[in-house]
Amino acid sequence: MSLPHIAAIVASVVLALVMVFQLLLAAGLPFGRAAWGGAHRVLPTRLRVGSVLSAVVLGGAAWVVLARAGLVGVDSVWVRAATWVFTGLFALNTLGNLASKSAAERYGMTPVTVVLVGCFGVVAVFGG
Secondary structure, eight states: OOHHHHHHHHHHHHHHHHHHHHHHHHTTOSOGGGSGGGOOSSOOHHHHHHHHHHHHHHHHHHHHHHHHTTSSSOOOHHHHHHHHHHHHHHHHHHHHHHHOSOHHIIIIIHHHHHHHHHHHHHHHHHOO
């Protein structure tokens, strides 16, 4: 198994865990201190909707990284571009997590996004 394959699988597992977390937030579980700036223990409706939408986007990111690594679907120019876009988005998300007032977000979610940046970067550069 190649490095991009391993990176894509690691990214997909991490993304699946974050998707579950977002869906638990959307369902009203009291984990809000670790997301969306940490201002709410239980998210208000608008942020719950945002968590559902985030889960959908994260699922798309998982498909993209797996496709770029050649593990699902077809690698294409669109998939290559999307891999770089997600790499950049996760890098920006890392900065947001670092700047968060929420300790749970800073110390819990920052490492998650750092792993995603690294995995997506490997797959973006080396492909499948």
